[in-house]
Amino acid sequence: MWKNTPLISQKYITQYFNSNKTCGKLHQKVIYYFEKEVTVYNVWKNVLAEIEQKISAANFSTWFQDTSIVSIEDGVVIIGVKNSFYVKQLRSKFLNLISDSLSKNGVEFNEIEFEVQTKTKSKVRPREVTASEVTPIKKHIKPIKNSLLSSNGLNSKYTLDNFIVGSNNDLAASAAKSIVDAPGTRYNPFFLYGGPGLGKTHLVQAIGNELLRRNPDFKILYTPIADFYSDFINSVLKGKGNEFSQKFRTLDCLIIDDFQFIVGKEKSQEEFFNIFNALYQLNKQIIITSDRLPNQIKSVDERLASRLAMAGAFDLQLPKFEDKCAILRSKADLMGAKIEDEAIEYIAENVNTNIRDLEGEFSTILLMSDVRGLTPLELINKGAVNVSHTSKLRPTSTKQVIEKVAKYYQLTPEEMCSKSRVANIKTARQVAMYILSKEMSMSTTKIAAEVGVKDHTTVMHGIKKIEQDLKLNFALRDQIDEIKEKIYG
Amino acid sequence: MEIEVSQSKLAKALNNVSRIATGKVTLPVLNNVLIRVEKNKVSLVTTNLDMAIVDFLPVSDSKDGVITVPAKLLAEFISNLPRNEKIKITVKDYKITVTAGKYSSSINGTSADDFPELPEINEKNAVIFKMGIDEFKNGINQVAIASSSDLTRPALTGVYFNTYDKTLAIAATDGYRLAEKKLVKNVQSDISVIVPTSSLQEVLRSIDDSMEEIEISFNDDLVRFRLGEVEIISKLIDASYPDYKRLIPKDNNIKLDVDREELIRVTKLAALFARRSASGSIVCEAKKPDVFSVRSVASELGENDSTIETKVEEEGKISLNSRFLSDALNVLDAKTITLEFANSVSPIVLKNKNSDDYTHIIMPLNS
Numbered sequence: 001m002w003k004n005t006p007l008i009s010q011k012y013i014t015q016y017f018n019s020n021k022t023c024g025k026l027h028q029k030v031i032y033y034f035e036k037e038v039t040v041y042n043v044w045k046n047v048l049a050e051i052e053q054k055i056s057a058a059n060f061s062t063w064f065q066d067t068s069i070v071s072i073e074d075g076v077v078i079i080g081v082k083n084s085f086y087v088k089q090l091r092s093k094f095l096n097l098i099s100d101s102l103s104k105n106g107v108e109f110n111e112i113e114f115e116v117q118t119k120t121k122s123k124v125r126p127r128e129v130t131a132s133e134v135t136p137i138k139k140h141i142k143p144i145k146n147s148l149l150s151s152n153g154l155n156s157k158y159t160l161d162n163f164i165v166g167s168n169n170d171l172a173a174s175a176a177k178s179i180v181d182a183p184g185t186r187y188n189p190f191f192l193y194g195g196p197g198l199g200k201t202h203l204v205q206a207i208g209n210e211l212l213r214r215n216p217d218f219k220i221l222y223t224p225i226a227d228f229y230s231d232f233i234n235s236v237l238k239g240k241g242n243e244f245s246q247k248f249r250t251l252d253c254l255i256i257d258d259f260q261f262i263v264g265k266e267k268s269q270e271e272f273f274n275i276f277n278a279l280y281q282l283n284k285q286i287i288i289t290s291d292r293l294p295n296q297i298k299s300v301d302e303r304l305a306s307r308l309a310m311a312g313a314f315d316l317q318l319p320k321f322e323d324k325c326a327i328l329r330s331k332a333d334l335m336g337a338k339i340e341d342e343a344i345e346y347i348a349e350n351v352n353t354n355i356r357d358l359e360g361e362f363s364t365i366l367l368m369s370d371v372r373g374l375t376p377l378e379l380i381n382k383g384a385v386n387v388s389h390t391s392k393l394r395p396t397s398t399k400q401v402i403e404k405v406a407k408y409y410q411l412t413p414e415e416m417c418s419k420s421r422v423a424n425i426k427t428a429r430q431v432a433m434y435i436l437s438k439e440m441s442m443s444t445t446k447i448a449a450e451v452g453v454k455d456h457t458t459v460m461h462g463i464k465k466i467e468q469d470l471k472l473n474f475a476l477r478d479q480i481d482e483i484k485e486k487i488y489g
Numbered sequence: 490m491e492i493e494v495s496q497s498k499l500a501k502a503l504n505n506v507s508r509i510a511t512g513k514v515t516l517p518v519l520n521n522v523l524i525r526v527e528k529n530k531v532s533l534v535t536t537n538l539d540m541a542i543v544d545f546l547p548v549s550d551s552k553d554g555v556i557t558v559p560a561k562l563l564a565e566f567i568s569n570l571p572r573n574e575k576i577k578i579t580v581k582d583y584k585i586t587v588t589a590g591k592y593s594s595s596i597n598g599t600s601a602d603d604f605p606e607l608p609e610i611n612e613k614n615a616v617i618f619k620m621g622i623d624e625f626k627n628g629i630n631q632v633a634i635a636s637s638s639d640l641t642r643p644a645l646t647g648v649y650f651n652t653y654d655k656t657l658a659i660a661a662t663d664g665y666r667l668a669e670k671k672l673v674k675n676v677q678s679d680i681s682v683i684v685p686t687s688s689l690q691e692v693l694r695s696i697d698d699s700m701e702e703i704e705i706s707f708n709d710d711l712v713r714f715r716l717g718e719v720e721i722i723s724k725l726i727d728a729s730y731p732d733y734k735r736l737i738p739k740d741n742n743i744k745l746d747v748d749r750e751e752l753i754r755v756t757k758l759a760a761l762f763a764r765r766s767a768s769g770s771i772v773c774e775a776k777k778p779d780v781f782s783v784r785s786v787a788s789e790l791g792e793n794d795s796t797i798e799t800k801v802e803e804e805g806k807i808s809l810n811s812r813f814l815s816d817a818l819n820v821l822d823a824k825t826i827t828l829e830f831a832n833s834v835s836p837i838v839l840k841n842k843n844s845d846d847y848t849h850i851i852m853p854l855n856s
Contacts, residue, residue, distance in 0.1 A: 059603070062516040062538070083724035084711045085538045088608035116710045116727055372638075373511065383812075397788065 044069045047101040054097060063089055070117065075110040077102060080117035087114040153222035153255075154212065158205035164330055166323030169199065172314035176203055179285060180210045183253060187311050189276075189286035193293055194316030197356030200289040203316070204255050207287060211253055221248070222255040229268035248275045252284055259290040259308075260297050273304050280307070296474040315471065319355060324348035327355060328362055337366050343376040398436060398450050404487045405432040408479070417452040429453070430462035431480060437463050439484070490526050490554020490580040494546060496570050496589065502533050502544040503564035505695050505719065509542060510535040510560035518603040521557035522564075524578075524585075525601070528553070534607065535560055540688045540723035541607050542695065547718070556580050558598040563587075566594060607722060610713045615706040616678045618657060622700045622716060628659060628670045629689050631820040631847055636686040637663035644728035647683035650707070651730070652676055660733050661686070666813050666851045667733055667836075668820075683730055684712055688723035695719045737850055738836055741829035743805040745781055746842055747797055749826045752783075753818045755795040759785040760811035762793040769811040770854045773828075773837075775801045785811070807833050808854040817849040 048067075052060050063086060070078040079098070081087055090098070091114060099112060160180070165173040175187045190207075192200050208220050223231075235244035248254065254275070262269055279286055290297065293313055294305040319327065328344045347365065351358045369376045406416040409428035416428050429451055436447045437459070444456035444463075453459060469476050503522065510520050523534040531546040566587065570576065574589040586595040629648065637645035642664075649660045657673040657680070692703075692714045700717040707725075714721040759771040762785040771785040781799050786792040807830050818826070823841035830837040830853075839849040 058516050083539065083727075084608040084708075085536065085541070085605065085724065089605040092606045116724075 040069045040072060043072075043102070043105050043107055046105050047098065050101045050104070051094075051097055055094075063094065068117070070115055072107060072109065075108065076113055077107065077109045077111070078113045078115050080115050083116055087116065090114060152208070152212070152220045154208045154220065155205055156209055158202045158209060160206045160210050162330065162334065163199065163202055163206050164319075164323065164327045166319055166326065168317040168319045168323055169203075172203060172316055175312075175314055176207050179207055179287075180214065183211060183285040184283040188280070188283070189288055189308060189311055191294065191309050191311070191313040192287070192289045192316065193291060193313055195291060195318070195354060197354030198316040198318065199355055200316060201257055204257065204287050204289055208253065208255050211285075215252075218252045219250060220253045220255070221251050222257065224257045225259050225261050228256065228272065229262075229265050232268050232271055245271060245275055249278045251279065253287070254279055254284070255287040257289050259288050259294075260292060262300060263297065269301060269304065273301065276304070276307065292474050292477075293472065318352070319358075321348055324351070324355075324358055327358065331359060331362060332366075335366070338375070339366065339369075340375060340377040343380055346377075346380050398440065398442065401435055401440065401487055402432055402450065405435065405483055408483050408486065417450075419452070430466050431476075431483065433459050433462040434466040435480070435483065435487070439487070490524070490556060490578075491550070491552040492524075492526060492531055492546075492548050492576075492578040493550040494531070494548045494576055494578075496567065496574045496576055497572055498547060499576055500564070500568045500570075501697075502546050502718075503560070503567055506533045506535040506542045506544050507560035507564040508535075508694065509537045509540065509691060511537065516603075516605075518557060518599060519605075520559055520561070521599065521604065522560035523555070523557045523601055523604045525555045526551045526553050534604075536605060536607065538605070539685065540691065540721060542691065543607070543720040543722070545718045545720070554580055555601040556583065556585060556598045557601050557604050558585050558596050562596060566596075608711055610706045610708050610711060610722070612706070615708055616680050617704060617706045618673055618676065619702055619704050620673055622696060622703050624672065625703045626693055626696055627822075628672045629693060631849075632659050632661045632668045632670050633686050633689060634661075634816050634820060635663055635666045635668040635849070636661035639663070643726055644683055644730050646687075647685045647726040648689055649681075649683050649730040649733070651681045652679045653734075660730075662731070662733055662736075665810070666817070666849065667736060668817075668850075669733070669737070669848045671846045680707055681730070682707055682712065683726040683728060685723060685726055688712075688721065691723075692716070692721050695721060736836070737848060738829075738831060738838060741831045741838060743775055743801075743803045743828075743830050745775055745799050745801065745828045746825050747781060747799055747828060749818060749821060749824060751797055752826070753815065755783045755797060756811055756815045756818060758795055759783045759793050760815065761785075762787045762790055763811045770808050771811045771814070772806065772808050774806040775804055777801050777804055805830060805832060807837055809837065809851055810854060813851045817851060821847065821849070 044067075048064055051064060066082050067086075067090075068080045070080045072078075079090070081090060095112065099109075102109060102112075160173075160176065163173065163176075172192055175190060179187050179190055190204075192204060194200055205222060208222050211218055212220055232241075232244060235241050256272075262272070276286060288308060294300060294308040295302075297305070300308075325341075325344050325348045328339075328347060332339050332344070343365070347358065347361055351361050365376050365379060369379050372379060374382070402413050402417065405428060406413045409416065409424060409431075411425060411428055416425060416432065418425070420426070432451055433447050433453075436442050436450065437444065442450075444459040447459045448454070448456050451459075453462075466476070466480075470480070506522055510522060519535075519537060521535075523532075525532050525534070526548075529548070529551050531548050531551055533544045533546060535542055563585075567576065570589050570592055574592075576587060576589045579586050579588075580598070583598045583600060584595050585598045587593065632648055636648055640646060645661075645663055647661070651658055651660070655675055655677075656671050657676045658669055658671050660667065660669040662668070696716060702716070704715040706713045706715075710725050710727065712723050712725055714723075756771070760769060763769040763771045764787075771783055774782045774784070776782065779798050779800055780796050781801065782794060782796045784792070784794045817839050821839060821841055823844065825842040827840045827842050828837060829840075833853055834855060836850045836852050839851070841847060
C-alpha cells in the first residue's frame with residue numbers, strides 16, 4: 001500500500017505538546033500543591049453551583065463551561081478560561097458575582113485575575129452536582145439483569161417496520177412476518193443465521209415486539225445464550241434449578257440470540273434441549289440466531305442440532321448496494337438528518353463489511369458534518385472523512401492474490417493455475433477465482449486468463465460453486481477469511 | 490435609535506458580519522448582530538466567541554442607541570430589497586422596524602445587555618504590522634492550504650506568524666506538507682503566535698476591492714485585523730508551533746526548472762489515473778539529459794506517462810500525492826518554478842524561480 005510519511009513524527013508532536021508552558025506549569029502544581037488543589041477544586045465547585053442559581057442556564061453554560069481556578073496565592077485568585085473573549089465578558093459582566101461567591105466560600109483575596117488556558121481540562125464540570133443534590137443512585141437503577149424472567153429483554157426500538165427488506169434478507173423477513181401472523185406453526189423453530197452486524201438481533205427482536213403488540217398477554221423472553229447459562233448456573237447454585245426450567249416452560253415465545261456461544265456448556269445444553277422439547281411439544285414459538293448453521297457449531301449435540309434446523313434455517317446475507325442505500329436513507333429519515341443522495345451512495349459503496357459498520361460510518365459522518373458545519377457531501381468531497389479503513393482495502397495485484405491463495409493451500413502458483421483436476425488443486429483454483437471476483441471485482445474473462453482456465457464459463461461455475469459451498473461449509477468460510485487476512489495483512 | 494443608510498452599503502456590511510453568527514454556541518444572543526449608534530457612528534458586531542467581526546457603517550443620518558437582532562434574518566431581508574433604495578431603521582421597545590420605500594418589516598430584537606463585550610487590543614504593548622492588502626491576501630492563500638483541520642493537533646489548525654532575520658514569515662503545515670511565505674521584510678519587533686486558519690479565512694472574505702492596506706495588531710492572546718471599515722478580532726491558538734524550519738531540506742542535489750503551466754497540466758493528467766489509488770500517488774522522475782517525467786498507474790484503468798523537457802544534471806525519482814502537488818502548483822505564481830529534491834524519501838521543495846519568498850515542501854509517498 002502507498003502510505004504518506006508524516007512530516008512530523010508523532011513523538012515530536014507529543015514532545016512539543018508536553019513542552020507547552022501552561023501544561024507544564026499545571027503539572028508541577030498538581031505534584032507540589034496537591035492538597036491545596038483539592039481545596040481549590042471544591043471551592044470553585046461551590047462557587048459555580050452558586051452562580052448557576054443566579055444566572056440563566058444559557059449564560060452559565062456559555063461563560064462558565066470550561067473555567068477553573070488556576071491558583072490562589074498572595075491574595076490573587078487566578079481563574080483559567082478558554083480565550084480572551086471569555087476574559088473580557090467575565091471581567092465586565094460577572095466579576096461581582098464571582099467575587100461575592102468567592103468571599104462567601106471563605107476565600108480571602110484582593111484581586112481576581114483571568115488567564116487563558118486553552119488546553120487545560122477544566123477541573124470542575126459546571127454540570128457537576130454538589131453533594132446535597134446527589135440522589136442515591138441505587139434507587140434509580142432497576143435491577144434489569146437480576147433475573148431473566150423479570151423482564152422480557154426486548155428493546156422496543158427494533159420493529160419490523162424499520163427492518164429494511166432487500167434481496168439479501170427477503171426470505172428471512174417474510175418468514176418473520178408469517179411467524180408474527182401465526183406463531184408456533186410453520187416456522188418453528190425459526191433458525192436465523194448470518195455474519196455479525198447483518199441484522200439478526202434486529203429481526204428477532206422485531207418479531208418479539210410485534211408478537212407482543214398483537215398479543216399483549218404473550219409471555220416472551222429474549223435472551224443471549226450467555227445470559228441463559230449464567231442464570232441457569234445461578235439457579236442451580238441456589239438450588240432452584242427446577243424453578244428455572246419451570247419458568248421457561250411457561251413461555252409462549254422464546255428467543256435465543258448468539259446460540260453459537262453454547263460451545264462447551266454441556267449441562268446448559270442439556271437443560272436447553274429439555275426446555276426446547278417442552279416448548280416445541282406445546283407448539284410454542286422458538287426463535288434462535290447464530291452466526292452459523294447448527295451442525296457447524298462445535299460440540300452441539302446431534303439430536304439438538306437436527307431439531308434446531310428442522311423447520312429450515314434462514315440466512316441473512318450482506319446487503320447489495322441498493323439495499324445499503326435504502327438502509328441509510330431510512331436511517332437518515334428516522335434521525336431527521338439531511339444528507340445528499342451522493343453522500344449516501346458514497347458510504348454505501350465504500351463500506352462492504354456489514355450493516356453495523358455501515359450505520360456506524362453513517363453516524364460518524366453526520367456527527368462530523370454537524371461539528372464542522374458542512375453538509376455530509378462537502379465533507380466527503382473535501383476528503384475530511386475516510387470511510388472505514390478496513391472495508392476500503394483492496395489487494396494490489398492479481399498476482400499477489402494468486403500467490404497468497406496458492407501458498408495457503410501449499411501449492412505453487414503454477415500448480416494451482418494448471419489444468420489439474422485433483423480435488424484440492426481444483427478447490428484452490430476456485431477459491432482464487434472467487435476472491436478475484438469478489439475482492440477485486442474483476443470480470444470473469446479476465447479471471448479466466450489469470451488463473452489459466454479455458455474460458456469465463458469455467459470461472460462462473462467455479463465462483464458459483466464456492467458461493468454455494470460457503471453456505472454450508474464453514475471450514476471453507478474460515479479458510480477464505482484467513483486468506484483474505486493474509487492478502488490484506 | 491435611528492439609522493438612514495443606502496441598501497448596498499447596509500447589505501454588504503450585514504452579509505459580512507452575519508457569516509459567523511451561526512448559533513453553534515449555547516448562547517442564543519450570538520445569533521444576533523449588535524447594532525450600535527454613537528455620535529453618528531454606526532457599528533455592526535457579531536461574534537462566535539472565537540472571533541468577532543465589527544463593521545463600521547457610513548450612514549447619512551442617525552440617532553444614538555443600541556440593540557441586537559437576528560443577524561441572518563436581517564441580512565437576508567436587506568439583501569433582497571431593491572438596490573440603491575434608501576433604508577430607514579427605527580427601534581422601539583426592542584422591536585426594530587426597517588422601511589425602504591414600499592417595503593417594511595419589523596423584527597423582534599433583544600437588549601444589548603446580553604451581548605458579550607469584546608476583548609480589546611492593548612495598544613501599548615501590541616505588536617503592529619502594516620502591509621498591502623494584496624500581499625496579505627496572496628500570502629495567506631499560499632500558506633493556509635497547508636494547514637490542518639485535525640482538531641486533535643490544535644497548533645496545526647492555524648497559521649504561524651513568526652519573525653526571524655528581521656522578516657515576518659507565515660507558515661502552516663498539516664504534517665504532510667508545509668508552506669512558508671516571507672511576508673514583510675525589515676521588521677523591528679519580534680513575534681511568534683498562531684492565528685486560527687478559520688479566522689484568517691474570514692479576514693480574506695471581508696476583503697473588497699476598495700481596500701488597500703491591512704493593519705495587524707498582536708497581543709499575547711488576541712489579534713486584530715483592520716482593513717477598510719472592517720475590524721476582525723480573533724483569539725490566538727495557545728500552543729507551541731513545531732520548529733518547522735528544521736524540516737525544510739537544505740542539500741538537494743537534484744534541481745529542476747519547470748514551466749508551471751505545463752506541470753499543472755501534466756499533474757492533472759496524471760491525477761486522472763491516480764485518483765483511484767488510496768493516496769493519489771504519481772511518480773515524478775528526472776532523467777538525463779533533459780527529461781522530467783510524470784507517471785501514474787491505476788491497475789483497473791490503465792496508465793499515464795507524460796514528459797516535460799528540462800535540463801537534468803542529477804537523476805532521481807520521487808512519488809507524490811497528486812492533490813498536494815497540484816495545490817502547491819496552483820498557489821505558486823511565477824512562470825517558471827524550481828523543484829528540488831535529494832532522493833525518494835526526503836521531501837521535495839517547490840519555489841518560484843529566483844525567489845526565496847515562498848517555499849512549499851511535500852513529503853513523498855513511500856511504497
